[in-house]
Amino acid sequence: MTSPAGPPPTGGGGEQRRVRLLAVTACPTGIAHTYMAAEKLAQAAESRGIDMKVETQGSIGAENVLDDNDVRQADGVIVAADKDVDLSRFAGKRVLTVGVAEGIRHPEQLIERVLSAPVHTGGGAPTVPASGGGKERSAGYRALMNGVSYMIPFVVVGGLLIAISLSLGGYTDPSGGLVIPKDSFWMDVNNIGVIGFTLMVPILSGYIAYAIGDRPALVPGMIGGWIANTGELYDSKAGAGFIGAIVTGFLAGYLVLWIKKVKVPKFVQPIMPIIVIPIVATTALGLFFIYVIGKPISWVFEHLTDWLGGMTGTSAVLLGAILGLMIAFDMGGPVNKTAFLFGAGLIATGNQTVMGMCAAAIPVMPLGQGLATLLRRRLYSEQERETGFAALFMGCFGISEGAIPFAAARPAQVIPANMLGGAVAGAIAGVAGVEDAVPHGGPIVAVLGAVSGVPMFFVAVVIGSVVTALTTVALVDVSERRGAPALAGAGAAVPEAVLVGASVGGATESAKPVAGVGSSVEEAEEAGEVLSGHLTERTVRVRLDATDKEAAIREMAGLLARGGRVVDADELVAAALRREEQGTTGLGEEIAIPHAKTDAVSAPVVGFARSDEGVEWDSPDGTKARLVFMIAVPEAAAGDEHLRILSLLSRRLMDAGFRERLLAAPDEAAVVEVLREVG
Numbered sequence: 001m002t003s004p005a006g007p008p009p010t011g012g013g014g015e016q017r018r019v020r021l022l023a024v025t026a027c028p029t030g031i032a033h034t035y036m037a038a039e040k041l042a043q044a045a046e047s048r049g050i051d052m053k054v055e056t057q058g059s060i061g062a063e064n065v066l067d068d069n070d071v072r073q074a075d076g077v078i079v080a081a082d083k084d085v086d087l088s089r090f091a092g093k094r095v096l097t098v099g100v101a102e103g104i105r106h107p108e109q110l111i112e113r114v115l116s117a118p119v120h121t122g123g124g125a126p127t128v129p130a131s132g133g134g135k136e137r138s139a140g141y142r143a144l145m146n147g148v149s150y151m152i153p154f155v156v157v158g159g160l161l162i163a164i165s166l167s168l169g170g171y172t173d174p175s176g177g178l179v180i181p182k183d184s185f186w187m188d189v190n191n192i193g194v195i196g197f198t199l200m201v202p203i204l205s206g207y208i209a210y211a212i213g214d215r216p217a218l219v220p221g222m223i224g225g226w227i228a229n230t231g232e233l234y235d236s237k238a239g240a241g242f243i244g245a246i247v248t249g250f251l252a253g254y255l256v257l258w259i260k261k262v263k264v265p266k267f268v269q270p271i272m273p274i275i276v277i278p279i280v281a282t283t284a285l286g287l288f289f290i291y292v293i294g295k296p297i298s299w300v301f302e303h304l305t306d307w308l309g310g311m312t313g314t315s316a317v318l319l320g321a322i323l324g325l326m327i328a329f330d331m332g333g334p335v336n337k338t339a340f341l342f343g344a345g346l347i348a349t350g351n352q353t354v355m356g357m358c359a360a361a362i363p364v365m366p367l368g369q370g371l372a373t374l375l376r377r378r379l380y381s382e383q384e385r386e387t388g389f390a391a392l393f394m395g396c397f398g399i400s401e402g403a404i405p406f407a408a409a410r411p412a413q414v415i416p417a418n419m420l421g422g423a424v425a426g427a428i429a430g431v432a433g434v435e436d437a438v439p440h441g442g443p444i445v446a447v448l449g450a451v452s453g454v455p456m457f458f459v460a461v462v463i464g465s466v467v468t469a470l471t472t473v474a475l476v477d478v479s480e481r482r483g484a485p486a487l488a489g490a491g492a493a494v495p496e497a498v499l500v501g502a503s504v505g506g507a508t509e510s511a512k513p514v515a516g517v518g519s520s521v522e523e524a525e526e527a528g529e530v531l532s533g534h535l536t537e538r539t540v541r542v543r544l545d546a547t548d549k550e551a552a553i554r555e556m557a558g559l560l561a562r563g564g565r566v567v568d569a570d571e572l573v574a575a576a577l578r579r580e581e582q583g584t585t586g587l588g589e590e591i592a593i594p595h596a597k598t599d600a601v602s603a604p605v606v607g608f609a610r611s612d613e614g615v616e617w618d619s620p621d622g623t624k625a626r627l628v629f630m631i632a633v634p635e636a637a638a639g640d641e642h643l644r645i646l647s648l649l650s651r652r653l654m655d656a657g658f659r660e661r662l663l664a665a666p667d668e669a670a671v672v673e674v675l676r677e678v679g
């Protein structure tokens with residue numbers, strides 16, 4: 001047996017005791033890697049005579065959780081994860097952080113390295129994988145999604161409460177826009193909604209920072225986001241909006257990481273994460289934004305307002321298009337507010353056409369993004385579709401911020417689509433001479449009688465929204481085919497924004513306790529079925545003819561169709577390929593488990609096929625896949641049976657003897673008999 005790195009700890013009386021290690025495994029794009037890494041680490045530790053307890057953080061939730069006693073007795077901690085893991089509980093212990101793929105590829109090396117790893121101090125940063133397997137998300141993308149995930153509830157709650165209060169308690173007042181009587185019940189509802197909207201930008205910034213620099217970065221991130229959104233602090237009427245919040249979030253996170261590297265006396269170390277780092281980072285970031293970033297922002301938008309003022313005599317089509325572009329660019333941010341305040345300011349002079357252009361463009365972004373989630377549901381996660389429904393409602397009441405979650409998650413696709421739709425709506429309203437007598441936008445102002453030229457106003461809104469929706473769908477579809485990141489539902493991993501488990505188009509599989517799944521197993525076995533009846537001899541093939549990944553997935557989809565549960569084979573293939581773009585399902589050890597959650601199947605179904613030559617699957621260890629399982633479940637599938645199957649398969653497949661029996665099974669019936677061992 002090879003000795004572990006470093007001198008082994010000793011117990012009382014000078015007797016040598018077994019080394020005790022802990023591990024945490026986690027991955028954002030599929031639980032199979034989580035459990036394979038756990039099994040590999042446990043096997044490597046056992047072969048070396050080392051005690052190891054492994055906590056898995058998969059889609060089902062944290063299992064085998066490490067308690068305080070485990071940590072107290074541990075000689076080191078291995079964190080093999082491609083998502084953020086809270087390291088604060090491991091303060092004072094040697095901690096080695098790597099990507100989850102390293103736990104699968106090199107478990108023995110990790111055990112050697114952990115006993116000489118640096119001692120973790122309290123408040124350390126979340127894990128940043130040293131290397132990842134497949135096409136894992138970048139740390140920056142995961143941080144952005146973390147912020148978006150936490151921001152979404154604030155956008156939805158704040159926006160819907162404001163919309164409800166305006167619709168039920170508001171009325172048009174030429175001197176004050178849409179007015180809710182003071183001291184009324186609906187004003188209280190509106191104020192609560194405003195609080196939600198006020199908090200959403202600091203929340204976005206704070207949780208981006210948290211994902212990068214852990215807890216010490218949360219305060220500077222949130223305060224920085226508040227400063228970015230509060231233009232009065234640097235003489236700006238508009239503030240920097242959600243784009244400014246993204247900037248402050250990343251600045252705060254990386255500033256905290258830099259401060260952590262500063263060597264300080266040992267007696268100062270305990271107060272660094274709770275006092276020193278937050279105070280220093282918050283002060284530095286706040287002053288930097290106010291004096292370095294904020295002043296130029298204020299200057300730019302003051303001159304932008306002057307430039308717009310010089311255009312009032314130009315073509316109405318051109319002015320409407322420019323205002324629409326600005327309104328749609330940052331949805332409540334400085335560019336948006338510059339255009340809005342320009343239009344609102346002209347109402348008092350008797351020029352209501354400029355506000356009419358703005359009013360037509362204001363609802364286009366949330367309406368267009370909500371419509372996009374209805375047009376191509378498969379491109380969006382369940383949470384995105386729910387957010388899309390809320391965005392539709394907010395759009396009707398002129399709340400452009402309803403589209404911010406989509407723009408923050410997919411800026412390269414959503415912002416251009418928003419701007420195109422906004423420009424179209426503004427141009428149509430301009431050429432039609434639509435007027436708006438109040439400083440507000442959206443269908444609500446037309447319904448309440450503040451708009452003249454109502455038919456053309458609605459034409460402008462509808463056409464602009466459709467243009468935004470179709471452009472968004474086209475751009476997102478292209479990016480997905482190229483493997484570009486998509487929003488992962490956040491709820492994400494809330495705290496991660498990134499999708500985990502068997503996800504399609506960014507969909508997150510919710511984790512619920514497994515219940516009542518064992519009752520059907522015995523009946524299934526009697527009928528020649530295993531895995532709760534999801535896999536049968538009809539969905540098993542001992543020879544896979546395909547030689548590349550896409551062809552293999554198509555062949556596996558055809559195999560699943562033999563089970564009678566596939567309603568759209570082409571969509572099943574598309575869903576599985578989109579899942580592959582998020583990160584390979586090749587797990588190493590000649591195994592691949594492609595999976596999808598899609599309405600292309602009517603019920604959960606599992607298939608298995610064996611390839612003699614092997615299929616290139618971008619596996620972490622570079623091996624070709626010879627054992628290929630495919631799992632598909634409908635979008636509305638209750639519980640987490642598919643997650644249970646993934647975890648059972650990935651653990652069992654780490655047994656070399658089990659894999660050899662699968663490879664040696666002469667026919668489909670023999671394969672089914674081997675798979676009964678999975679449980």
